[in-house]
Amino acid sequence: MSSTLEKPQIIAHIQKSLNYTVFDSRWIPCSAKFVCMGNFARGTGVIQIYEIQQGELQLVKEIEKAKPIKCGTFGATSLQQRHLATGDFDGSLNVWNLEMPECPVYSVKAHKEIINSIDGVGGLGIGDGAPEIVTGSRDGTVKVWDSRQKDTPVVNMEPMEGETKRDCWTVAFGHAFNDQDRCVCAGYDNGDIKLFDLRNMSLRWETNIRNGVCSVEFDRKDINMNKLVATSLEGKFHVFDMRTQHPTNGFASVSEKAHKSTVWQVRHLPQNRDIFMTAGGAGNLHLWKYEYPAQRTKKDADNVDMGVAGSVNLLQNVTLSTQPISSLDWSPDKQGLCVCSSFDQSVRVLIVTKLNTV
Amino acid sequence: MPLIVRDHTWTQNQNTVYISVPLKGVKTANVHVICTDEYLKVSFPPFLFEIFLFGPINEEKSEARIGNGVAVFTLQKRTDELWEQLFTNIDKDKQKHIREQAILKVQEKEAEKSKAKATRIQQEKKYALETMMKLENEERDRIQKMKDEECAKATAQLDFWRETQRKAAEENENQQKLQRTGTNNNQLVYQKTERANATPAVTLLHNTGNTTSGQISRKQKPKDLPAPRSAGCIKISFTPRVFPTALRESHVPEEEEWLKKQAEARRAVDTDLAELSDLKEEERNPDWLKEKGDKLFMAGNYLAAVNAYNLAIKLNRKIPALFSNRAACHLKLRNLHKAIEDSSQALELLTPAVAANAPARLKAHVRRGTAFCELELYVEGLQDYQAALDIDPHNVALQADTDKIREIIQGTT
Numbered sequence: 130m131s132s133t134l135e136k137p138q139i140i141a142h143i144q145k146s147l148n149y150t151v152f153d154s155r156w157i158p159c160s161a162k163f164v165c166m167g168n169f170a171r172g173t174g175v176i177q178i179y180e181i182q183q184g185e186l187q188l189v190k191e192i193e194k195a196k197p198i199k200c201g202t203f204g205a206t207s208l209q210q211r212h213l214a215t216g217d218f219d220g221s222l223n224v225w226n227l228e229m230p231e232c233p234v235y236s237v238k239a240h241k242e243i244i245n246s247i248d249g250v251g252g253l254g255i256g257d258g259a260p261e262i263v264t265g266s267r268d269g270t271v272k273v274w275d276s277r278q279k280d281t282p283v284v285n286m287e288p289m290e291g292e293t294k295r296d297c298w299t300v301a302f303g304h305a306f307n308d309q310d311r312c313v314c315a316g317y318d319n320g321d322i323k324l325f326d327l328r329n330m331s332l333r334w335e336t337n338i339r340n341g342v343c344s345v346e347f348d349r350k351d352i353n354m355n356k357l358v359a360t361s362l363e364g365k366f367h368v369f370d371m372r373t374q375h376p377t378n379g380f381a382s383v384s385e386k387a388h389k390s391t392v393w394q395v396r397h398l399p400q401n402r403d404i405f406m407t408a409g410g411a412g413n414l415h416l417w418k419y420e421y422p423a424q425r426t427k428k429d430a431d432n433v434d435m436g437v438a439g440s441v442n443l444l445q446n447v448t449l450s451t452q453p454i455s456s457l458d459w460s461p462d463k464q465g466l467c468v469c470s471s472f473d474q475s476v477r478v479l480i481v482t483k484l485n486t487v
Numbered sequence: 488m489p490l491i492v493r494d495h496t497w498t499q500n501q502n503t504v505y506i507s508v509p510l511k512g513v514k515t516a517n518v519h520v521i522c523t524d525e526y527l528k529v530s531f532p533p534f535l536f537e538i539f540l541f542g543p544i545n546e547e548k549s550e551a552r553i554g555n556g557v558a559v560f561t562l563q564k565r566t567d568e569l570w571e572q573l574f575t576n577i578d579k580d581k582q583k584h585i586r587e588q589a590i591l592k593v594q595e596k597e598a599e600k601s602k603a604k605a606t607r608i609q610q611e612k613k614y615a616l617e618t619m620m621k622l623e624n625e626e627r628d629r630i631q632k633m634k635d636e637e638c639a640k641a642t643a644q645l646d647f648w649r650e651t652q653r654k655a656a657e658e659n660e661n662q663q664k665l666q667r668t669g670t671n672n673n674q675l676v677y678q679k680t681e682r683a684n685a686t687p688a689v690t691l692l693h694n695t696g697n698t699t700s701g702q703i704s705r706k707q708k709p710k711d712l713p714a715p716r717s718a719g720c721i722k723i724s725f726t727p728r729v730f731p732t733a734l735r736e737s738h739v740p741e742e743e744e745w746l747k748k749q750a751e752a753r754r755a756v757d758t759d760l761a762e763l764s765d766l767k768e769e770e771r772n773p774d775w776l777k778e779k780g781d782k783l784f785m786a787g788n789y790l791a792a793v794n795a796y797n798l799a800i801k802l803n804r805k806i807p808a809l810f811s812n813r814a815a816c817h818l819k820l821r822n823l824h825k826a827i828e829d830s831s832q833a834l835e836l837l838t839p840a841v842a843a844n845a846p847a848r849l850k851a852h853v854r855r856g857t858a859f860c861e862l863e864l865y866v867e868g869l870q871d872y873q874a875a876l877d878i879d880p881h882n883v884a885l886q887a888d889t890d891k892i893r894e895i896i897q898g899t900t
Binding site: 331 | 634637638642645713715720721
């Protein structure tokens with residue numbers, strides 16, 4: 130009994146039922162507040178800011194916008210400004226100052242179709258280099274934006290002429306360890322994962338994991354790329370060891386089947402890059418720990434280095450709802466605190482205990 | 488008939504009677520005693536000893552010790568008196584009556600004892616169950632308590648952290664306010680020396696105050712951001728598949744059917760014709776004939792092209808391209824009905840409708856539509872053009888033609 134209580138516990142601290150469909154929830158850095166983004170039943174978008182007070186959620190602000198909002202990030206803004214970059218159903222990228230939300234700080238019609246995923250890098254005092262935002266859309270393109278350049282993206286990853294396009298479902302920044310290097314990883318609905326190197330403006334690696342890729346994330350954005358987790362439909366996720374790239378085999382990976390349904394999200398713990406949580410389509414959360422192998426590289430037949438993938442252990446799992454948990458975000462300030470939202474129109478604040486002893 | 492034992496011995500005192508009955512070698516296990524207040528019977532087959540006591544005894548307090556080849560009965564008298572003799576002489580009926588009573592009594596006692604035992608067992612079971620439940624509840628409560636403690640601890644930590652955050656934010660604000668008031672004071676002095684009019688100075692003051700504090704904060708945290716990246720474009724291609732649809736949206740059964748049909752069409756060469764003997768080897772190949780027909784069509788020799796296609800169709804009736812191309816020839820030759828027939832035939836062969844045969848279907852629809860329009864059957868023509876537009880919505884020429892036909896229809900009706 131005691132050994133089961135020594136495992137990290139996932140405690141649903143607060144649950145709040147909302148009156149709109151919530152797609153994404155993010156912590157506001159350096160605060161006990163978070164934003165929820167979604168769309169009302171009347172077809173308009175909404176951003177709500179909540180604060181945790183004495184075990185309850187207080188609504189601090191509600192902002193309504195014309196188009197439903199699919200995703201948002203604080204990744205590309207400074208800690209003082211804390212502007213929220215959102216992508217909406219219309220394909221527009223907007224950066225909002227939440228104190229004065231009437232007019233966006235930066236706005237551009239980024240894509241022709243809905244922006245499925247957004248990520249930011251270079252802000253919040255993490256890492257070097259220019260703050261940039263990447264958006265991935267149903268029109269098959271992935272574009273990188275800089276808020277100092279209006280109307281045109283700084284990088285555009287689009288299908289070649291005549292190629293049938295596939296929806297891009299997820300994007301993530303990584304490998305941003307100095308101010309020139311940066312990588313963008315994009316996952317598509319046909320199972321393609323592509324890694325773009327922005328320093329060389331080229332495709333660095335691609336692979337296909339057969340099922341549509343719902344979420345990709347590097348374990349840290351601001352280091353030499355170490356691990357990448359990609360989750361997909363049909364309950365599988367893959368952990369790639371990104372330190373060693375083999376010329377033909379690419380990166381080594383280990384895959385795990387969990388959740389028995391789509392794995393919607395993966396998020397790494399900001400305080401420990403080997404612990405991550407996956408959110409599933411049956412309303413359950415699994416907490417995993419990655420164990421490195423004894424040797425991370427080995428030589429293959431031609432004496433070329435290739436990577437060795439480690440193993441993944443399930444630490445804890447909990448079922449919170451019957452509907453998929455669509456978004457998950459760890460608080461960068463308090464270890465173990467996270468907010469998740471699900472399609473049963475509710476948002477939950479969770480506390481995961483004992484992460485420091487795991 | 489049991490053997491009656493009469494060689495018993497007895498002694499008595501004021502309140503007890505001691506009777507000793509020899510067991511005559513019978514095992515103690517086989518000894519059976521029935522004792523009531525006035526009657527004692529010891530049966531140890533094949534022997535029997537019974538006695539009708541002189542006075543009443545207290546059966547509960549009496550005891551029997553059976554062992555060592557003898558049964559010793561210690562009977563407590565009800566009344567403290569010395570008995571003249573051990574037994575009373577009573578007549579047979581009474582004896583019988585007493586015997587029966589004795590047996591009944593014993594039975595009752597047994598029944599009571601068994602009932603008492605049953606209830607006792609029941610109670611004990613209940614008690615055991617209750618204690619088990621209590622233990623389990625305790626265990627559960629203990630675990631729950633530990634969980635609640637964890638939760639409370641985590642909440643307390645959260646509140647504490649939030650408080651520190653808030654305090655830090657407040658301090659920051661205070662500092663900024665101090666800065667602002669500091670700059671305000673400077674500005675105030677400056678403005679007063681410059682202008683006499685106080686009111687606009689005050690409003691200007693606030694604005695300049697804010698901007699200077701903003702500038703100061705920006706100066707305090709300088710960040711040399713690199714310039715925005717020079718625009719780049721990376722072209723990508725997606726993993727090729729036989730059919731460019733993902734597993735989850737594949738029309739696999741339809742696509743398989745189409746592939747099978749194509750394969751069959753290749754194989755279905757009808758070589759059972761008399762005229763074939765006149766033909767050269769290469770002229771028996773429908774593909775070669777199709778190419779020949781295409782070349783003749785390009786050159787403008789439509790009749791010859793039609794001949795080539797005819798022969799090819801005779802050899803293989805299953806290739807839709809032959810019908811479609813022959814329809815194009817007929818269109819050029821203005822054999823409109825034949826063109827319609829051939830494109831209909833081609834469309835039939837192009838089922839099931841998959842992405843792979845979309846261009847072929849498009850062409851067939853357009854040719855048939857054109858033929859209909861030439862025959863002034865504009866409605867049917869419009870249907871075909873609409874179908875073609877469905878396959879390829881972005882074709883500008885198609886859209887223009889469709890609109891033209893629509894106008895004509897609306898013009899004539």
